[in-house]
Amino acid sequence: MDNKGLTDSNMDLNNDGMQDELKENLCESGKIADLAGVIRDTFGLKKIDMRTYSPLALAFIGDSVYEIIIRSLVTEQSNRPANTLNKAKVRYVNAASQAFIIDSIMDKLSEEEEAVYHRGRNAKSYTSAKNQSVIDYRKATGLEALCGYLYLAGRLDRVLELVQYGVKLLDEKKK
Structure with missing residues (x-):
């Protein structure tokens, strides 16, 4: 990024309502369909x-x-202390769990989504897996x-659908 800060833009801070183009990115239900677009x-x-x-920028x-x-x-x-929340989060945010999730949803992916996944999995990363297998790290x-990719394409709904399905299967496995 050049010398511009995060708030240097063309936005009008005195605008009382959302700009028309921002409103177009809202679903009828009021949920944001394209957060990246907004x-x-x-x-x-x-x-x-x-x-x-x-692929690593997408990751x-x-x-x-x-x-x-x-x-x-x-x-x-539930409203819990931050340390307890972090421990609960780690159950899902680690290479092994993410590898399980992607393995579980592979048959739900379109050809395009599968190609993006493979590009990410096969990308040469300069960071290494910490306490995780290299295979799980690459799948994650x-x-x-x-x-x-889906987020930047304005498909947050699809991300939620896939993660919801994968988390459900992970929860069933870990019971």
């Missing part, structure tokens, strides 16, 4: 061709998308790349 519009960013993102944003979903689930289950990176 962020781009708010900060005056141009949409980048999805094919130009490296970078996808890691956060996956984590915010899991953190939201854990937090909404592939899942994160898929989450990032």
Whole structure:
């Protein structure tokens, strides 16, 4: 990023309501369908061709998308101390669990989604798995790349659908 800060943009801070283009990104139910699009519009960013993102850039944003979903689930289950919430989160946010989830949802993926997953899984990363197998780490990176791709494509609904299905199966396995 150049010398611009996160708040340097074309947004009008005195706008009383949401801008029209932001409203278009809201579902009828009021849920945000395209959070990445809302962020781009708010900060005056141009949409980048999805094919130009490296798989590790997709995994970078996808890691956060996956984590915010899991953190939201854990937090909404009950109001607990942060340390307890973190322990509950780790059950789902680790390479072994993410590898299980991607293995469980592979038959639910479209050809395009599967290709994105494989690009992420096969990407050469310069970080190593910490206390996890290399295979699980690569599968987790592939899942994160898929989450990032779908998020940036305005398909947060699809990310939620896949993660919900995978988490359900993981919970059944760990009972």
